[in-house]
Amino acid sequence: MISALNRSLYIKQSLATLIFAIVLSLVLSFFQAYRTIQQEPYRIQKEFNDTLSIVERPLSQALFRLDVTFAQQQVESLLYNPAIQQATVYDENDHIFAQASAPTLSPSLSNDVANFLLREQLSVGRLLNFSGIEIPLGRIQLELDRRYLVEQIIAFNSQLFIQNLVKDVLLALILSWLFYVIVTRPVKQLTWSLAKVDEVNGVSVPASFDVLHSNDELGRLKATFNALWLRLTNALEALDRSHQHSKAMISHAADGIVVLDRMLRVQVVNEAAEKLLNKSSEDMSNLPLTTVKGGSFWASLEHSLRDLPVDQTMTAETTLSNNLTLTPIEIRISKYEVHGEVEFVLLMRDLSERKEAQKRINRLSFYDSLTRLPNRALMIDHLQKCMSEMKPASFGALIMLDLDRFKTINDSLGHNIGDQLLLEIVDGLLPLVPPNTTFARVGGDEFVFLWGNVRGDMEESNVSMNNFIQRVLFECSQPKHVEGHDLHVTASMGVSYFDGSEESTATILRQADTALYKAKELGRNTCAFFQEDMQSTSDARLQMEKSLHRALKEDEFEVYYQPQNNDKGDIIGAEVLLRWKDHDRGFISPMEFIPVAEEIGLIHDIGRIVLQKSTEQVATWRQQGLWQDSWKISINVSPMQFAHANLLDYVIEALDKSGLPAELVDIEITETVLMSDLDSALAKMEQLRDLGISLSVDDFGTGYSSLKYLKDLPIDRLKIDQSFVRDLINDKDDYAIVLAVIAMANALSLNVLAEGVETLEHFQQLQLMGCYSYQGYYFSRPVCATEFEKYCKSHFETEVI
Known part of the structure; x- marks a missing residue:
């Protein structure tokens, strides 16, 4: 019974409901009996007052007529009520007129019980008056049987208790049955289904369950369990996948993995670790770490592992012997705690490839990949060491070598031929290198000889130094046969002596580079020794480079305009000229800074600025009515600018931003552009002409191009160089050249413009020779935009007059 009670929720609920119904019935019955007893005196008073009302009139008449017999009959009739013990009628003098008593019966209740239940005295009395007249005739007094009344109360309440008990028990049974139908049986069905749940279908219940409980708590419980079961199944699958994945x-894993327990016994060993340790996992399972191959290392490591804090890592390196080969390994060790158990994981990585890679990187870092010579970094390191170890009265030399015309060969024949040529040169120079001398490649075609201890005097006439230089120059100038090509190159060399007192290696390198630059200026295929006066030239050039970068950044360049006029003095256009006013040196001649800008590659940015500023200014003048559509703005483009791949894009960009029509622009190029690459130049000139831009050949007559190209070039005008115009009056040769250029231009239907027209005699002579377009100081010097505006306004005023 107890076992069933513990296992069955329904039995527990039924017993609880039954006990609760009985207890509730007892409590309610007791409470009802208590209220009945409390109200019983009032009920008794009311009941027997009603009884007296029946006999009141007959007894009043009997007292009035003094009819004792009739009164006695009335009194005795009252005794038919078993609750009345005695009935007594008193006359007006309070003497007994009639009296009757019920026979005494053996009591079923004790007086104590009766007195406890009915504590008040139970007697009922009433005055008897004559009918219609308030004249007292006497009174009647009834004595009630307390025990009888209590027995009636007990009998009534007992019956009521039994009725309530039966009703409550039936109600408890009905509720238990309903609970079984609504809750217990569905729960049993759900429990039975849960016991047979599967991974695919989840919880499968009878159809009636879903019909009755699809929307209630049990249905939601089933849905919730299905959802939880699905999540649990997915979690278990994910956990299993994670476990299998781990x-x-x-x-x-490419790295060896070994897991140790807190006693440093081997628990897990992967395949990579087996190969590194040359043992199988079965042979190492549950063995102490110190028994692993190379036990001395593991023994020393064991103390460190025990002292290692939890959740901390450490790294160690060792070398393992495997099949007569030594394998360097790195071991990264982590200590952690899982479920209260401390474990160690050892990640062992084979460092063989890394060590080899470090060696390769070291070679790549300090040696040239093509020639296998030391590179700049290693050479500087050797130079620094040489300077620090320099003895008194001794000196060294840094010799910088640069191949002449190598870039031409490299660009024309390809980098592969260039690389093979470098290898041929290096092979020829290696036998010439003195002992204890570093031969390094520091750039594309730049080499350095670091001679740490030179014999003789620290002078240009040093015999051993000059002999070495001559042998190197001779070897470089010998023909080289590379893949069917006979190649000829020469070398330029710069020498800088040092004795260890120099500020730094950079100083020595800069001096050697300055000397090399001087050798280039001397005509190449030669050598120059560094002199102090070279430094000032080098510093000035470096300062110029810095100033050019600053000028470009701070927009210090200004565009000037020199008018171009016809034979009547009318303006036909203007040439754009670049001016630069340095903060410290003032205006610097374009002849001074343009070559430097070309060499360091800033000419493209400068030319782009000139294009943008000049087109925007002319577009503004055109809107203001100062610039006529028949005028042209002439913009010089250097050969390096013209060869740039983005020149056409820069021109189009300037025209688009300014809104200036292309027909108002004239691009001036020199004959050098035609000499470098005629086909490419011709294609680019055609593209400019397609935009509507005019083309002029500037400084015509100073170049060396063939005149036959003129008939095929898409040009509109020739500009006679000012060097011919300046001495036109006095020099017959210049006169003949100018006359020939004018005649040739007329024959080719080209316009011609003379530069450098500075005097009236120049102007008149050129008119007589058939040249009708001019540019020079005779008309105006190059002026800023503001002055050019004034010039144009004054010109317009003169025309009006």
């Missing part, structure tokens, strides 16, 4: 990762 096992696969550990098993197939």
Whole structure:
């Protein structure tokens, strides 16, 4: 019974409901009996007052007529009520007129019980008056049987208790049955279904369950369990996948993995670790770490592992012997705690490839990949060491070598031929290198000889130094046969002596580079020794480079305009000229800074600025009515600018931003552009002409191009160089050249413009020779935009007059 009670929720609920119904019935019955007893005196008073009302009139008449017999009959009739013990009628003098008593019966209740239940005295009395007249005739007094009344109360309440008990028990049974139908049986069905749940279908219940409980708590419980079961199934699958994935990762990891317990016994060993340790996992399972191959290292490591804090890592390196080969390994050790158990994981990585890679990187870092010579970094390191170890009265030399015309060969024949040529040159120079001398490649075609201890005097006439230089120059100038090509190159060399007192290696390198630059200026295929006066030239050039970068950044360049006029003095256009006013040196001649800008590659940015500023200014003048559509703005483009791949894009960009029509622009190029690459130049000139831009050949007559190209070039005008115009009056040769250029231009239907027209005699002579377009100081010097505006306004005023 107890076992069933513990197992069955329904039995527990039924017993609880039954006990609760009985207890509730008892409590309610007791409470009802208590209220009945409390109200019983009032009920008794009311009941027997009603009884007296019946006999009141007959007894009043009997007292009035003094009819004792009739009164006695009335009194005795009252005794038919078993609750009345005695009935007494008193006359007006309070003497007994009639009296009757019920026979005494053996009591079923004790007086104590009766007195406890009915504590008040139970007697009922009433005055008897004559009918219609308030004249007292006497009174009647009834004595009630307390025990009888209590027995009636007990009998009534007992019956009521039994009725309530039966009703409550029936109600408890009905509720238990309803609970069984509504809750217990569905729960049993759900429990039975949960016991047979599967991974695919989840919880499967009878159809009636879903019909009755699809929307109630049990239905939601089933849905919730299905959802939880699905999540649990997915979690278990994910956990299993993770477990399998972790096992696969550990098993197939490239690094060796060994897991130790808190006693440093081997628990897990993957395949990579087996190969590194040359033992199988079965042979190492549950063995102490110190029994692993190379036990001395593991013994020393064991103390460190025990002292290692939890959640901390450490790294160690060792070398393992495997099949007569030494394998360097790195071991990264982590200590952690899982479920209260401390474990160690050792990640062992084979460092063989890394060590080899470090060696390769070291070679790449300090040696040239093509020639296998030391590179700049290693050479500087050797130079620094040489300076620090320099003895008194001794000196060294840094010799910088640069191949002449190598870039031409490299660009024309390809980098592969260039690389092979470098190898041929290096092979020829290596036998010439003195002992204890570093031969390094520091750039594309730049080499350095670091001679740490030179014999003789620290002078240009040093015999051993000059002999070495001459042998190197001779070797470089010998023909080289590379893949069917006979190649000829020469070398320029710069020498800088040092004795260890120099500020730094950079100083020595800069001096050697300055000397090399001087050798280039001397005509190449030669050598120059560094002199102090070279430094000032080098510093000035470096300062010029810095100033040019600053000028470009701070927009210090200004565009000037020199008018171009016809034979009547009318303006036909203007040439754009670049001016630069340095903060310290003032205006610097374009002849001074343009070559430097070309060499360091700033000419493209400067030319772009000139294009943008000049087109925007002319577009503004055109809107203001100062610039006529028949005028042209002439913009010089250097050969390096013209060869730039983005020149056409820069021109189009300037025209688009300014809104200036292309027909108002004239691009001036020199004959050098035609000499470098005629086909490419011709294609680019055609593209400019397609935009509507005019083309002029500037400084015509100073170049060396063939005149036959003129008939095929898409040009509109020739500009006679001012060097011919300046001495036109006095020099017959210049006169003949100018006359020939004018005649040739007329024959080719080209316009011609003379530069450098500075005097009236120049102007008149050129008119007589058939040249009708001019530019020079005779008309105006190059002026800023503001002055050019004034010039144009004054010109317009003169025309009006």
